[in-house]
Amino acid sequence: MEDSSLLKESFGLDVDTSMILYSSGPIVFKLFGLSLMGYLASRLVSRMARRIDDPRTQRQLEFFAPKIVNVLVIAVGLEFAGVDITGMAALFTTVGFTGAVVFTPLGQNIVAGIVTSIDDLFEIGEVIEVNGEYGTVVSKSLLRTELRRPEGTTIWVPNKELSEEVTKNHTRMGGFRINVEIPLDNNPDRRRAVEIMDRVIAELPWNVPGKKAFIAFEDVADSAVVYRAYAFIRDRSEEPIYVSKLLTTLVDALEADGLSVGYTTNLAMRTPNDLSSLV
CATH class of the missing domain: 2.30.30.60 (SH3 type barrels.)
Known part of the structure; x- marks a missing residue:
C-alpha cells in the first residue's frame, strides 16, 4: 500500500493500486496476445508471399500485408480497451477507400487490375x-x-x-491483318502480275486459317501501278517479321517472272532519243 500512500500524499488521491492492476491486467494480457498474433500473422503472410513466382507481386504483398495486419491489430486493441470504434472505423474506411481510389494512382491501378481480371x-x-x-x-x-x-x-x-x-x-480476335504495298513499274502486264500474286498469297503457310489473304488494286501513279497485299497473322507482336516475309515472297515471285517491282521516275522511263530532246 506504499504506492497508494505516496499518491495520496503527493496528489491528494486515494487510489488502491492493487485494484488498478487487477482491473487492467486482463486488458494487458489481451493486448500482448493480440500483438503476438499480429506479429505471427505478418510473418505467415510474408512467408506465403515468398512462394509466389512473380517477384513484383511478391514485393507488393510483402509491402501491403504487414500494414493491413497492423491496422487490424490496432482496431481490435481499441475494442479490447473498451473504445467504441464502430462509427470511427466506418467513417475512416469510407473516406480512406474513396480517397485511395479517386485521388491516388495506387488505388486506381489496384481497382482497375481487379476489374480487368x-x-x-x-x-x-x-x-x-x-x-x-x-x-x-x-x-x-x-x-x-x-x-x-x-x-x-x-x-x-x-x-x-x-x-x-x-x-x-488480337489473340481472341482471330488474327491481325497486315499489308504491304507492291508497285509495278514500266507498264507491266497487270493481269499476269495479279495471277502471280494471287497464287503466291493463296499458298502462304502462315496465314491464319479461316482468314482469306487477298490482293487489291490501289492506285495508278505517275511511274507505277500500285497493288496492296493483305494477309492475317495470329500474333500482332510479330507484325514486322511477317510484313517482311510477305513483301519478300511477292517480290521474289514477280521478279522471277520478269516483272519489275518498284517506282521509277518519268526521266528514267524515257528512251535515249527522248532524253536528247531535252538538251
Whole structure:
C-alpha cells in the first residue's frame, strides 16, 4: 500500500493500486496476445508471399500485408480497451477507400487490375494492344501489366490504362491483318502480275486459317501501278517479321517472272532519243 500512500500524499488521491492492476491486467494480457498474433500473422503472410513466382507481386504483398495486419491489430486493441470504434472505423474506411481510389494512382491501378481480371480481358501469353502499345502479356500484377514487344523489349502498362483505354485482344480476335504495298513499274502486264500474286498469297503457310489473304488494286501513279497485299497473322507482336516475309515472297515471285517491282521516275522511263530532246 506504499504506492497508494505516496499518491495520496503527493496528489491528494486515494487510489488502491492493487485494484488498478487487477482491473487492467486482463486488458494487458489481451493486448500482448493480440500483438503476438499480429506479429505471427505478418510473418505467415510474408512467408506465403515468398512462394509466389512473380517477384513484383511478391514485393507488393510483402509491402501491403504487414500494414493491413497492423491496422487490424490496432482496431481490435481499441475494442479490447473498451473504445467504441464502430462509427470511427466506418467513417475512416469510407473516406480512406474513396480517397485511395479517386485521388491516388495506387488505388486506381489496384481497382482497375481487379476489374480487368473479373472481365477476363486477357490471359498471360495473349497479344493485346492498348493506347498504341502492343505486345505479348508476360505477367499481371496488382498495379501493372507487363508486355513483351516484338523486338524483345519490355513495357509496363498501368492497369488504369487497361480499364480506361480501348484494349484490343488480337489473340481472341482471330488474327491481325497486315499489308504491304507492291508497285509495278514500266507498264507491266497487270493481269499476269495479279495471277502471280494471287497464287503466291493463296499458298502462304502462315496465314491464319479461316482468314482469306487477298490482293487489291490501289492506285495508278505517275511511274507505277500500285497493288496492296493483305494477309492475317495470329500474333500482332510479330507484325514486322511477317510484313517482311510477305513483301519478300511477292517480290521474289514477280521478279522471277520478269516483272519489275518498284517506282521509277518519268526521266528514267524515257528512251535515249527522248532524253536528247531535252538538251
